[in-house]
Amino acid sequence: MSFITYLVQGVSLGSVYAIIALGYTMVYGIAKMLNFAHGDVIMVGGFTCFTLSSSMGLPPIVGVLVSIVFCTILGVVIERVAYRPLREAASPLAVLITAIGVSYLLQNVALLIFGSNPKSFTSVVTIPAIKLFEGQVTISGEAIVTLICCVVIMIGLTLFINKTKGGQAMLAVSEDKGAAQLMGINVNGTIALTFAIGSGLAAIAGVLLCSTYPSLTPYTGSMPGIKAFVAAVFGGIGSIPGAMIGGILLGVIEIFGKAYISSQMADAIVFSVLIIVLLVKPTGIFGKKIQEKV
Numbered sequence: 001m002s003f004i005t006y007l008v009q010g011v012s013l014g015s016v017y018a019i020i021a022l023g024y025t026m027v028y029g030i031a032k033m034l035n036f037a038h039g040d041v042i043m044v045g046g047f048t049c050f051t052l053s054s055s056m057g058l059p060p061i062v063g064v065l066v067s068i069v070f071c072t073i074l075g076v077v078i079e080r081v082a083y084r085p086l087r088e089a090a091s092p093l094a095v096l097i098t099a100i101g102v103s104y105l106l107q108n109v110a111l112l113i114f115g116s117n118p119k120s121f122t123s124v125v126t127i128p129a130i131k132l133f134e135g136q137v138t139i140s141g142e143a144i145v146t147l148i149c150c151v152v153i154m155i156g157l158t159l160f161i162n163k164t165k166g167g168q169a170m171l172a173v174s175e176d177k178g179a180a181q182l183m184g185i186n187v188n189g190t191i192a193l194t195f196a197i198g199s200g201l202a203a204i205a206g207v208l209l210c211s212t213y214p215s216l217t218p219y220t221g222s223m224p225g226i227k228a229f230v231a232a233v234f235g236g237i238g239s240i241p242g243a244m245i246g247g248i249l250l251g252v253i254e255i256f257g258k259a260y261i262s263s264q265m266a267d268a269i270v271f272s273v274l275i276i277v278l279l280v281k282p283t284g285i286f287g288k289k290i291q292e293k294v
Contacts, residue, residue: 004137006259007252012143012212014251015150019205020228021235021243022157023198029238030174030194033092036099037078038202039225040106045071045203046210046220047114050121060124068203075199076192078102084188103222110218123211142212149204154244157197161240166193174238223267227254230274236284245285 020042027035045067053063082102086094127141161167169190172180181187202221209224210216227250235246250270257269277284 006255008137008139008143010252010255011248012146012251013255014248015146016205016209016212017224017228017231017250018150018244018247019153019201020224021232021247022153022240023201024229024232025237025239025243026194027198030170031191033083033095034099037102037106038198039221040103041071041074041199041202042206042209042221042225043110043218044074044106045206046121046216047110049124049207050119050216053124054122064124064207067207068200071203072196072200075195079192079195107218114218116217119216121210121214121216123214124207125211142208146208146212149208150244153201154240157240170194227270230270233284234274234277236286239286242284242286
């Protein structure tokens with residue numbers, strides 16, 4: 001039964017990666033940039049919920065909602081202040097370096113406010129665990145909620161992009177910013193909306209991650225953010241279903257690597273699998289090859 005237990009743990013962890021990867025894949029798909037500060041927005045969401053729920057004693061739902069709102073606003077501010085002025089920069093490295101700078105800025109602000117000692121995060125999930133096979137396999141409430149959130153978010157994003165004017169605007173901007181602007185689409189507003197949605201998802205992922213692994217530091221979002229980016233590339237960056245499948249596969253591979261091979265080699269195994277997949281299919285599992293006209 002240990003195999004099933006590890007599988008459940010992998011799907012739970014992978015669902016968190018998938019939610020984070022959805023934010024990555026949306027920003028890249030529409031703005032064509034890699035927001036490496038995305039992982040630190042996860043940390044900000046976790047600390048916001050921790051401050052309101054654990055420190056101030058407010059109901060967990062209040063902490064979750066406020067953290068989503070705060071991170072959504074933070075994502076819009078980051079895009080407006082740090083990224084928008086550089087969008088037309090001659091070199092894409094300017095935006096990439098700025099993203100790394102924003103990441104370190106968020107980490108150091110958190111260090112100044114909360115210190116480097118890990119905080120004990122109280123889970124916001126109140127659903128009891130489910131025991132299967134006469135108690136041999138336990139599925140935690142956090143695992144159930146995380147998987148449900150992941151599926152609901154993926155379906156919601158797919159419907160939003162395909163059925164709403166805002167979603168259609170995102171598709172147009174992702175195809176050609178110049179043509180979209182000529183058609184009357186507010187490109188800056190559309191990209192800001194993308195950052196808002198991605199940052200809100202980062203807050204949800206941060207709360208779920210800290211509920212499952214109840215330790216919170218200013219560096220909590222760094223490695224999950226990198227792995228979620230790997231998941232987005234793994235599934236095919238720019239693809240919403242690909243982000244979900246890539247995230248879940250990555251979580252399962254990581255947990256099985258820790259359980260059956262080596263806990264110290266788990267990260268190396270994850271990145272090795274990514275390299276193999278990209279050698280076989282460079283666009284990722286669901287990625288499409290883009291043909292450029294010359």
